[in-house]
Amino acid sequence: MSVNLQASFKVGKYKGFWLLRAPDSKIFGTGSEGNIPFWVQIVVKR
Structure with missing residues:
Protein backbone atom coordinates (compact mmCIF):
# COMPACT_ATOMS: atom_id res chain seq x y z
CA MET A 1 0.00 0.00 0.00
CA SER A 2 1.16 3.53 -0.62
CA VAL A 3 -0.35 6.90 0.12
CA ASN A 4 0.59 10.12 -1.65
CA LEU A 5 0.51 13.08 0.72
CA GLN A 6 1.06 16.76 0.06
CA GLY A 34 -7.14 -2.81 15.35
CA ASN A 35 -8.94 0.32 16.49
CA ILE A 36 -6.05 2.77 16.91
CA PRO A 37 -5.53 5.05 13.88
CA PHE A 38 -2.37 5.02 11.79
CA TRP A 39 -0.70 8.42 11.92
CA VAL A 40 1.93 10.51 10.21
CA GLN A 41 3.69 13.63 11.41
CA ILE A 42 5.54 16.07 9.17
CA VAL A 43 7.51 19.23 9.86
CA VAL A 44 7.56 22.01 7.26
CA LYS A 45 10.58 24.23 7.81
CA ARG A 46 10.70 26.71 4.92
Whole structure:
Protein backbone atom coordinates (compact mmCIF):
# COMPACT_ATOMS: atom_id res chain seq x y z
CA MET A 1 0.00 0.00 0.00
CA SER A 2 1.16 3.53 -0.62
CA VAL A 3 -0.35 6.90 0.12
CA ASN A 4 0.59 10.12 -1.65
CA LEU A 5 0.51 13.08 0.72
CA GLN A 6 1.06 16.76 0.06
CA ALA A 7 2.55 19.00 2.72
CA SER A 8 1.33 22.48 3.51
CA PHE A 9 3.33 25.43 2.28
CA LYS A 10 3.01 27.01 5.74
CA VAL A 11 5.81 26.40 8.24
CA GLY A 12 4.71 24.22 11.13
CA LYS A 13 4.22 20.72 12.51
CA TYR A 14 1.31 18.69 11.16
CA LYS A 15 -0.12 15.35 12.24
CA GLY A 16 -2.79 13.26 10.51
CA PHE A 17 -4.69 10.19 11.74
CA TRP A 18 -6.40 7.52 9.60
CA LEU A 19 -8.33 4.30 9.89
CA LEU A 20 -8.35 2.14 6.76
CA ARG A 21 -11.12 0.15 5.08
CA ALA A 22 -10.49 -3.45 3.96
CA PRO A 23 -12.00 -4.91 0.75
CA ASP A 24 -14.74 -6.50 2.90
CA SER A 25 -15.61 -2.96 4.18
CA LYS A 26 -14.29 -3.57 7.71
CA ILE A 27 -12.52 -0.55 9.17
CA PHE A 28 -9.19 -1.19 10.87
CA GLY A 29 -6.14 0.49 12.37
CA THR A 30 -3.30 -0.62 14.63
CA GLY A 31 -3.08 -2.08 18.11
CA SER A 32 -4.26 -5.40 19.51
CA GLU A 33 -7.89 -4.64 18.60
CA GLY A 34 -7.14 -2.81 15.35
CA ASN A 35 -8.94 0.32 16.49
CA ILE A 36 -6.05 2.77 16.91
CA PRO A 37 -5.53 5.05 13.88
CA PHE A 38 -2.37 5.02 11.79
CA TRP A 39 -0.70 8.42 11.92
CA VAL A 40 1.93 10.51 10.21
CA GLN A 41 3.69 13.63 11.41
CA ILE A 42 5.54 16.07 9.17
CA VAL A 43 7.51 19.23 9.86
CA VAL A 44 7.56 22.01 7.26
CA LYS A 45 10.58 24.23 7.81
CA ARG A 46 10.70 26.71 4.92
